[in-house]
Amino acid sequence: MTRASHRGNSQPRWLFPFVITVIFFLSVLPLGRLAVTGIASAMQGGARQMLGDPGVWQAAYNTLFTSFFGMIAAVLLGGGFALLLTLFDIRGKTALGFLFMLPTMIPPQVTALSWIGMTGPSSTLLKAIGLAPPLGSPQPLYSIGGIALLYGVQNAPLVYLSLRAGLLALPRDGVEAARLAGASSWQVLRDVILPLSLPGLAAGAAIAFVSCVGNFGIPAILGIPASIYTLPTLIYSKFASFGPGTFGDVSLLSALIAILSIAGLAVEERVLRGRDYRVIGLSGQVAVFRLGSWRRMAELGLWLTIFVILFMPLTALVASSLAPAYGVPLSTSTATLHAYREILFRQAVTRTAFTNSIGLSLGTAFGLLVVTVLTGYFLVRGKSRFTRVISALAEIPYALPGIVLAVAFILLFAAPIPIIGVSIYGTIWIILIAYFSSFFAVSLKPVVSAFRQVDPSLEEAARLAGAGFGRRLRDILVPLVAPAAGASVILVFLIACNELTISALLWSAGTQTLGVAIYNLDDSGSFNLASALSVLVVVMVVAMMIVLELMAKRLPKGVVPWRS
Amino acid sequence: MAKLILNRLSKSFEMGGRPAVNDVSLTVREGGFLALLGPSGCGKTTVLRMIAGFEQPTDGSILLGERVLADAGEMVPPEHRNMAMVFQSYALWPHMSVTENVGYPLKVRGVSREKRQRKVAEALAAVRLESYANRRPADLSGGQRQRVALARCLVTEPDVVLLDEPLANLDRHLRQEMEETFREFHARSGATMIYVTHDQAEAMALATDVAVMSEGRLLQVATPEEIYARPEGRLVGGLVGQGAVLSLASPHDDKRLLDWPAMQAMLAKSRSGPAADVLVRPQDVEVVPNGIPATVLSVLFEGERYALRLALPDGQTLRAFSRQPAKAGDVLEVAIHSAWRL
Ligand SMILES: Nc1ncnc2c1ncn2[C@@H]1O[C@H](COP(=O)(O)OP(=O)(O)O)[C@@H](O)[C@H]1O
Numbered sequence: 070m071t072r073a074s075h076r077g078n079s080q081p082r083w084l085f086p087f088v089i090t091v092i093f094f095l096s097v098l099p100l101g102r103l104a105v106t107g108i109a110s111a112m113q114g115g116a117r118q119m120l121g122d123p124g125v126w127q128a129a130y131n132t133l134f135t136s137f138f139g140m141i142a143a144v145l146l147g148g149g150f151a152l153l154l155t156l157f158d159i160r161g162k163t164a165l166g167f168l169f170m171l172p173t174m175i176p177p178q179v180t181a182l183s184w185i186g187m188t189g190p191s192s193t194l195l196k197a198i199g200l201a202p203p204l205g206s207p208q209p210l211y212s213i214g215g216i217a218l219l220y221g222v223q224n225a226p227l228v229y230l231s232l233r234a235g236l237l238a239l240p241r242d243g244v245e246a247a248r249l250a251g252a253s254s255w256q257v258l259r260d261v262i263l264p265l266s267l268p269g270l271a272a273g274a275a276i277a278f279v280s281c282v283g284n285f286g287i288p289a290i291l292g293i294p295a296s297i298y299t300l301p302t303l304i305y306s307k308f309a310s311f312g313p314g315t316f317g318d319v320s321l322l323s324a325l326i327a328i329l330s331i332a333g334l335a336v337e338e339r340v341l342r343g344r345d346y347r348v349i350g351l352s353g354q355v356a357v358f359r360l361g362s363w364r365r366m367a368e369l370g371l372w373l374t375i376f377v378i379l380f381m382p383l384t385a386l387v388a389s390s391l392a393p394a395y396g397v398p399l400s401t402s403t404a405t406l407h408a409y410r411e412i413l414f415r416q417a418v419t420r421t422a423f424t425n426s427i428g429l430s431l432g433t434a435f436g437l438l439v440v441t442v443l444t445g446y447f448l449v450r451g452k453s454r455f456t457r458v459i460s461a462l463a464e465i466p467y468a469l470p471g472i473v474l475a476v477a478f479i480l481l482f483a484a485p486i487p488i489i490g491v492s493i494y495g496t497i498w499i500i501l502i503a504y505f506s507s508f509f510a511v512s513l514k515p516v517v518s519a520f521r522q523v524d525p526s527l528e529e530a531a532r533l534a535g536a537g538f539g540r541r542l543r544d545i546l547v548p549l550v551a552p553a554a555g556a557s558v559i560l561v562f563l564i565a566c567n568e569l570t571i572s573a574l575l576w577s578a579g580t581q582t583l584g585v586a587i588y589n590l591d592d593s594g595s596f597n598l599a600s601a602l603s604v605l606v607v608v609m610v611v612a613m614m615i616v617l618e619l620m621a622k623r624l625p626k627g628v629v630p631w632r633s
Numbered sequence: 634m635a636k637l638i639l640n641r642l643s644k645s646f647e648m649g650g651r652p653a654v655n656d657v658s659l660t661v662r663e664g665g666f667l668a669l670l671g672p673s674g675c676g677k678t679t680v681l682r683m684i685a686g687f688e689q690p691t692d693g694s695i696l697l698g699e700r701v702l703a704d705a706g707e708m709v710p711p712e713h714r715n716m717a718m719v720f721q722s723y724a725l726w727p728h729m730s731v732t733e734n735v736g737y738p739l740k741v742r743g744v745s746r747e748k749r750q751r752k753v754a755e756a757l758a759a760v761r762l763e764s765y766a767n768r769r770p771a772d773l774s775g776g777q778r779q780r781v782a783l784a785r786c787l788v789t790e791p792d793v794v795l796l797d798e799p800l801a802n803l804d805r806h807l808r809q810e811m812e813e814t815f816r817e818f819h820a821r822s823g824a825t826m827i828y829v830t831h832d833q834a835e836a837m838a839l840a841t842d843v844a845v846m847s848e849g850r851l852l853q854v855a856t857p858e859e860i861y862a863r864p865e866g867r868l869v870g871g872l873v874g875q876g877a878v879l880s881l882a883s884p885h886d887d888k889r890l891l892d893w894p895a896m897q898a899m900l901a902k903s904r905s906g907p908a909a910d911v912l913v914r915p916q917d918v919e920v921v922p923n924g925i926p927a928t929v930l931s932v933l934f935e936g937e938r939y940a941l942r943l944a945l946p947d948g949q950t951l952r953a954f955s956r957q958p959a960k961a962g963d964v965l966e967v968a969i970h971s972a973w974r975l
């Protein structure tokens with residue numbers, strides 16, 4: 070028999086080089102390329118020139134202003150929901166929680182469209198009920214405040230999740246001890262629970278801020294018509310008016326966004342590090358406080374909020390999609406499915422977008438799964454010193470705003486690929502690679518949690534049974550992580566299918582995605598078609614969220630992002 | 634099949650740290666049943682995992698007959714060792730039925746379906762689980778799961794079977810039943826077996842040879858009878874049987890088996906000179922008239938007798954059995970009929 074030179078670990082020798090290669094191409098290379106261009110441009114005086122450009126200052130100011138107030142709105146909304154739903158005896162918590170999570174899974178451009186449909190003089194819904202403001206009056210959402218408000222709605226669920234996780238991890242015996250010490254409910258809340266839950270709230274606020282800074286869909290739809298630019302939309306417009314200095318400019322702008330995001334993420338990291346008290350004592354269900362006569366009020370408030378931030382905009386979106394010819398008010402008799410027929414059967418552009426988005430998303434979800442199962446195995450079972458660095462590098466592309474990543478891939482592939490001399494710029498492949506990079510972390514996380522739950526002896530028993538790596542993977546490991554792998558595929562598909570930021574920069578004729586199609590339809594004034602496409606997207610999002618919700622019991626904790 | 638040789642085997646998990654296994658040399662004869670006995674954390678599992686191929690030795694080598702399985706430079710992966718293991722956690726694959734679990738090693742080896750079915754049926758019959766063939770592991774009790782794991786070892790006729798505290802998760806009643814199953818399994822398969830345990834009674838009852846480990850080192854290897862009667866060193870003496878170790882003045886001769894007169898002489902001498910460790914088992918301590926005085930420290934009623942803890946005048950403690958009840962604080966006179974110098 071052969072005497073294989075084989076270290077004690079269970080991995081085949083090609084696994085480490087494989088993982089390193091994947092991480093290099095999906096994370097190190099594009100971000101490195103971006104950094105190199107940015108630094109080179111800064112050295113050549115690009116920085117000075119950029120600092121002298123008032124447009125850049127204005128965009129940076131707009132970004133900070135909208136993100137800050139968006140964060141405040143998200144904290145108020147998400148914090149309120151988290152406190153009420155986690156600590157108090159509200160009825161219908163599951164439904165409220167699920168509905169509250171929806172806005173974050175709905176693509177931002179769809180959120181923006183649905184809110185536009187709810188306000189302003191051209192709102193089909195308002196016109197149908199006779200409440201529309203007179204023609205010619207301004208659309209109130211086309212403003213800094215409008216952008217900030219929608220940032221708040223879109224990102225409130227992030228605060229909700231973070232605070233809720235913090236609240237659920239509170240030591241229950243601490244709360245009970247305070248009660249025994251004679252503190253009233255209110256005092257326990259004020260003196261014990263709120264101080265202890267502050268890190269969760271702060272972390273949620275930081276993530277919300279980062280998410281606002283990188284948001285593209287909302288300021289693209291609400292800001293560009295009013296000439297209000299944020300950093301991401303400024304990058305987009307620079308590409309639209311392409312010139313010799315564009316690459317240098319956009320790499321500096323992306324660097325600016327990256328720095329803002331990293332600052333936010335560093336805050337999150339810091340506040341969460343102080344949470345060592347988590348391990349002390351029993352944690353789990355927080356004591357539920359009774360609201361008594363206030364319960365009805367609280368429930369009414371919660372449902373009213375859901376109504377305003379979710380049902381009304383979505384109703385407006387549906388109304389817009391059913392709108393008859395211009396000028397005819399919507400009613401049950403005038404409603405028409407014309408827009409749906411148009412996007413599904415007539416318009417080549419939208420049909421291509423469907424094909425592209427679904428193809429890209431399926432390709433990304435399944436392609437990434439192959440990569441992440443191997444990488445996850447390496448990270449969990451590996452005894453390598455590099456596992457920490459590799460996990461961190463895998464996280465970065467997803468943590469950074471999509472616009473930064475898109476710029477990085479443009480820089481990387483603008484010229485033909487060396488050696489093989491093929492250019493993938495402007496093809497669907499550049500979008501696919503950027504998706505791989507961006508959603509790597511999304512795909513990896515469920516798989517890693519699942520591998521962590523697999524007892525190593527299950528694999529060791531298979532090794533002694535004589536099964537080599539491939540065999541073990543097929544017969545033992547993959548079946549054991551299958552539910553998480555399924556969740557990973559659905560999540561990546563869901564996010565990739567709704568994605569706009571990356572494809573907005575990378576698409577060209579024939580490679581538009583659903584996100585791009587919605588944006589372009591709105592941009593060209595076909596508001597009813599954009600709305601119809603958005604309605605279909607929302608239906609798809611809700612359907613897949615429900616599937617994940619139903620799978621949740623069989624999945625490791627933390628896999629379904631909106632459950633804690 | 635051939636004998637399994639561990640040659641100066643060492644393993645350190647951290648560079649320069651205290652080795653988990655330190656210079657262990659051991660030969661397990663073909664078809665032998667070796668119990669690896671030692672307190673928790675002494676490195677038993679690490680030895681077992683090195684034999685299985687899950688860990689690489691940092692020094693020394695492992696041989697099966699002429700074939701080198703592992704040394705510090707190279708090793709044969711577990712897939713190619715033709716060994717089997719029973720894990721403390723059973724390690725049954727939850728997504729496979731009992732039949733599939735047991736048949737998997739054969740499937741991997743490319744055994745035909747009919748032959749596989751026959752062998753699985755045989756193995757399940759050997760552990761008396763025929764009627765559970767289609768269940769999932771989740772629907773079995775702890776003892777049944779352990780028997781499935783054993784059947785999985787049985788099917789491939791492995792050269793070496795490794796068992797890592799296989800009874801630790803079972804209750805006492807099941808343990809006895811399973812011990813019987815292991816003995817049968819050994820007799821039937823003729824495989825070389827290595828059985829890790831921290832329970833000396835289990836080791837004595839099952840094995841043909843017992844190897845005692847402590848802090849990574851091998852202290853003694855011998856048959857259960859030999860280990861019991863002639864333990865080497867304070868650690869082995871303390872671990873095997875329920876004996877107490879006394880530190881007494883060293884006698885002039887080097888006799889090791891001591892009778893009552895010899896003990897009397899040693900107890901009488903002052904302890905200022907060189908000391909010797911002497912193992913005294915409770916059944917050799919008898920309450921007699923005109924023995925040496927001993928104060929009762931505690932009494933435990935065990936049903937058929939009382940177990941006493943006694944203090945000698947110099948404060949050293951002894952254990953003894955008595956048919957008569959005694960109270961803490963009583964002063965008895967005892968004789969030590971037999972003792973073993975360690
Ligand atoms: N994978 C490992 N990494 C580091 N140290 C280990 C590892 N496995 C075991 N050890 C250490 O080696 C020593 C022996 O452990 P082990 O062989 O499991 O003991 P036993 O099975 O006798 O209880 C312990 O000190 C343990 O902490």
Ligand SMILES: [Mg+2]
Binds near residue numbers: 677
């Ligand atoms: Mg052990």
